[in-house]
Amino acid sequence: MNQSPPLLPPAQVSTNRGGIGQGHYVITPANHFGSRLPEFAETVVKKLTTPRNGSAKAAMYLLEIEPGGGTVAPAGEGFENFLYTLDGGLTGPFGEDAPASSFAFLPQGGSFEISNSADIPARLLWVKRRYEPTAGHPAPEPVVGCANDMLPTPGSVPGVYRLEMLPVDASFDFAMSILSFDPGAVFPKVEIHDEEHVLYMLNGRGIYVLERENYEVQEDDFIYMGPYCPQYYYPTGLSQSAYLLYKDANRDGF
Ligand code: UGY
Ligand code: MN
Structure with missing residues (x-):
């Protein structure tokens, strides 16, 4: 007799720590599903968030660039871009054969080239959004740096540090910030604010409270937080934890 495999009852469908709420979602590596973008050769693209989610202004892509892969024609008119290397070995606007944690901000109107000449794949985070000009402020200039060479500023709470990769300037x-937490350090309050966040865990682990849900998060997890999403974080591991954070800024959202 032909026996078909039993259907998985819904109760057993696990999102592997990932999840979704009204104004947020958490995507872990176990939830990834690779895509391609025509302008990137030999590159698997994980579209962690794009404006297709309904409320996001920004996109974040995790690019896994194979040896010999990369791009010569990305971006597009009107879009500004922020690139952050998770692994060393890529060549692009952030430098040649750049170490991990190198970054580049490219104002709208620019394009960029990226290549991987190493013999192993290398990962890159790409944040892309439409620029919103504002009266009285010139368009921003390009910024290039390496987060490992920069000193974070201690925040108002002991054990919480913040590193700003872009100038604090209304242009x-x-x-783009890196927030890091000593074990035991916590947010002073549950934040609820207008700005959206795109977050990528760089190291360590902790609990992210989003709306009424608690998520165990760790290195390589992704979080989208929409406007006014209640948010609270506390680290749980024995080592420092840190995340890369996008936040829209300096505009009132109209
Ligand atoms: O700047 C922020 O809004 C930041 N404190 N939020 C967060 O880390 N979820
Ligand atoms: Mn916040």
Whole structure:
């Protein structure tokens, strides 16, 4: 007799720590599903968030660039871009054969080339959004740096540090920061604010409270938080934890 495999009852469908709420979602590597973009050769693209989610202004892509892969024609008119290397070995606007944690901000109107001449794949985070000009402020200039060479500023809470990769200047319509937490350090409050966040866990582990849900998060997890999403974080591991954070800034959202 032909026996078909039993259907998985819904109760057993696990999102592997990932999840979704009204104003947020958490995507872990176990939830990834690779795509391609025509302008990138030999590159698997994980579209962690794009404006197709309904409320996001920004896109974040995780690019896994194979040896010999990369691009010569990305971006597009009107879009500004932020690139952050998760692994060393890529060549692009952030430098040649750049170490991990190198970054580049490219104002709208620019294009960029990226290549991987190493013999192993290398990962890159790409944040892309439309620039929103504002009267009285010139368009922002390009910024290039390496987060490992920069000193974070201690925040108002002991054990919480913040590193700003972009100048704090009203020409910029978004901020890119690295927030790091000593074990035991916690947010002073549950934040609820207008700005959206795109977050990528760089190291360590902790609990992210989003709306009424608790998520165990760790290195390589992704979080989208929409406007006014209640948010609270506390680290749970024995080592420092850190995340890369996008936040729209300096505009009132009209
Ligand atoms: O700047 C922020 O809004 C930041 N404190 N939020 C967060 O880390 N979820
Ligand atoms: Mn916040």
